Amino acid sequence: MKILSILSYQECLDELNSFEGRGVNRELTRVENALEKLGNPHHHFKSIHIAGTNGKGSTVAFIAQILKLSGYITGFTISPHLSCVRERIRLNNQWMNEEDFVFFHNHMRKILSDIPLTYFEWIIVMAFFYFYQKKIDWAVVETGLGGRWDATNVLRPMAGVITQIGLEHQDYLGNSLEEILTEKMQILKPNQFAWTAITQEGLLEMLWQYCFERSIPFYVIDDYLEEEKKDRFSFFGLENLKCSLKGRHQIRNACLAIGVCLTLRDDGFIIPDEAITQGIASTKWPGRFEQLLGQPRLIVDAAHNLDGIRSLVDEAKKTSDTFDIYFSALKDRPFLKMALELADMAERLTLVPLSNGRAPSLLELQNYQAELSRLLKIEVRILEGGVSKLKEEVLSAASTTPILVTGSIYFIGEVRPYFVKEE
Numbered sequence: 011m012k013i014l015s016i017l018s019y020q021e022c023l024d025e026l027n028s029f030e031g032r033g034v035n036r037e038l039t040r041v042e043n044a045l046e047k048l049g050n051p052h053h054h055f056k057s058i059h060i061a062g063t064n065g066k067g068s069t070v071a072f073i074a075q076i077l078k079l080s081g082y083i084t085g086f087t088i089s090p091h092l093s094c095v096r097e098r099i100r101l102n103n104q105w106m107n108e109e110d111f112v113f114f115h116n117h118m119r120k121i122l123s124d125i126p127l128t129y130f131e132w133i134i135v136m137a138f139f140y141f142y143q144k145k146i147d148w149a150v151v152e153t154g155l156g157g158r159w160d161a162t163n164v165l166r167p168m169a170g171v172i173t174q175i176g177l178e179h180q181d182y183l184g185n186s187l188e189e190i191l192t193e194k195m196q197i198l199k200p201n202q203f204a205w206t207a208i209t210q211e212g213l214l215e216m217l218w219q220y221c222f223e224r225s226i227p228f229y230v231i232d233d234y235l236e237e238e239k240k241d242r243f244s245f246f247g248l249e250n251l252k253c254s255l256k257g258r259h260q261i262r263n264a265c266l267a268i269g270v271c272l273t274l275r276d277d278g279f280i281i282p283d284e285a286i287t288q289g290i291a292s293t294k295w296p297g298r299f300e301q302l303l304g305q306p307r308l309i310v311d312a313a314h315n316l317d318g319i320r321s322l323v324d325e326a327k328k329t330s331d332t333f334d335i336y337f338s339a340l341k342d343r344p345f346l347k348m349a350l351e352l353a354d355m356a357e358r359l360t361l362v363p364l365s366n367g368r369a370p371s372l373l374e375l376q377n378y379q380a381e382l383s384r385l386l387k388i389e390v391r392i393l394e395g396g397v398s399k400l401k402e403e404v405l406s407a408a409s410t411t412p413i414l415v416t417g418s419i420y421f422i423g424e425v426r427p428y429f430v431k432e433e
Contacts, residue, residue, distance in 0.1 A: 014120055019108050022115040026095065029129040036159040044125050044135045045164060048118070051142030052149075055085075057165045058270060061153040061194040062173025064318050065207065065263045068255060068295050069173055071103075072267030074150045076289035078102050080271075080281045082147040087137045087162070089130065089154040092297055092312075092423035099137045101144055114140055130154045134161040156183050158196035168277075169270050170198040170226075172206040173263065175213055176317040187213060195220050203227040205269045207262045229273070231265040246272055248283065252291045256299040257325040264290045297422045299325055302429040307412040308404055310426060312419040314339065319348045322416060327355055333414040334407070336393065336400055338362040338421040341370055348417070349382055357411050358389045363396045366420045397421075401428040 017025060045052055058073060060066050067088045074086040084102055091097040099106040114136050127135065134154075141149050151167075153160040175191050183190045191213050198204045204226050208214055214230065221228035236244040238261060241253050245265050253264045268286055275281045297312040299322070313322040326333065335356045339345050353359055359382065361375050370378065375392050382390040393399055404413055415425050 014116075014123070016116055017112070017119075019112050022112055023095065025119070026115065026129065026132060029127065029132055032126060032128040034155060035128050035131060035161075038159065038161070038164055040125055040127055041131050041135060041161045041164055044118075044122050044127060044131070045138060047121050047125075048135070048139050049142075052138040052165055054142050055146050055149050057149040057151055057167040058169045058171070059151050059153070059162065059165050059167040059197045060171040060173065061157045061160075061197050062171070062207075063176035063178050063190070064315065064321070065173035065259060065266075066152045068260055068263040068293075068298060069171060069266045070150045070152050071293050071295045072264050072290060073270055074100075074103060074148075075293045076267060076271050076281065076285050077148050077150070079285035079289050079292075080279075083145065084148045084150065085137070085141040085144065085146045086150040086152075087134065088152050089133075090419050090423075092419065093427050095133065098133055099140055101141075101146065106140060110140065114143075128161075131161045153194070153197065156190075157194040159193075160197070163197055167197075167199070168202055169274065170202055170204045171266055171270060172198075172204070172208060172217065173266065174207050174209070174317075176315060178315055188216060191216055198224070198226055200224045200226060203229070203273050205229045205231065205266050205273070207231050207266055227273075229269055231262060231269055234269065235262075235265055245269075248286065251287060254291050254293050255295055257321055259321040259325075260298070264293075296430075297419065297426065302426070303404070306404065306407040306409070308415070308429065309333075309412060310415045310422050312422045313348075313416050314343065314419050316344050316347055316351070319351045319416070323351055323355060326414060330412050331355065332357040332411060334358050334360075334409065334411045336360045336362050336413070336415045337417045338364050338369065339417040340366065340368045340420070341374075342368070343418075345370065345378055346381060349378065350385065352416070353382070353386050353388060356388055358391070359386070360391050360393050360400075362393045362400060362417075362421065364418065364421055364424065365396070366418070369418070369420070397424045397428070400425065404429075 060069055070086050074084045077084040086100050088098055096105045096111055151162050153162050175187050183193045234246040243251050243261050245268050253261050271281045299311045302308045311322050313319045335352050379390050379392055
């Protein structure tokens, strides 16, 4: 057997990043084989599985916080990360530390050297192995892409959640909402229950039929959401709840979390009302209508698709009529449509180049700028110098107009470290 050297933290990161070139794998055999070599760690903890277009990360965070406050050791995974890959694997909301990351990466590369896992597959296998070694009670797991062939879909969860459905990743998931739902609802399995925040009648009928055929108890939050007023709401008999995250869409994500936890309580798990109310009121989730500075007022929001942008606009208009907006999105997003939605409240719209290989090139940004300038009456420009120049402009801003930075999660991930100390 070949003896592998022990990699340092940076070398582990570099090796993991090299797995990006392996792309997306549309089958589960490699993940199953890798987990089997590690003793099937994912069979040794209870789990909750969450899919959908938007709201997955917030819903994961709400559920994990409630379970933690109920006294359970809780791990969770999210994708993608804002600034550090260790954000993706958390234990009681604490990032996986560098020492553990190095240990588990080196251990896995010895055992799994003959299985060419993708970047996402490697992280999921690491997360499940880490959770098992840390003897967690619950794992709250977000899908990465779709559901049917997502690396997380090896779980045997007690609960499944479909947040809501929008157009995304059409190359992999299909060109209609029905096709996308067909992929995502494959995470729902017999011997569990399911919650959803979907509102479209046709999609709800599809989901109901799927669950009925598999004897999966199926709940829709709108059947139990009794009252909404600003950041307060009542749900399933719990009254005057306060949501820590801004926006009506976050209240709906909180309702999904409450619904899951109340249903688990009906199954015999100890989850006090106080843990639910405090959990919803105390959950923090960076990059979601997050204010980083007060003067000038700087807000960042990872509204990374069209539905997310629309939810952001609804919330932002409650705080100001206009914003100085910095925007960037990846190539596989409807860049122009997203920018036009933002323009309705923009005093100025700045397109920001990103270092990410999936971002538009400078030439593509120039084409977007030309088209937006033709359609809009506001200034549309490209920020030469990228994110470092954005920091300089924000800190030297003389205007009282609030600044909004939004778009790709990767964009927000590049911006936040300039203004916030990580961890």
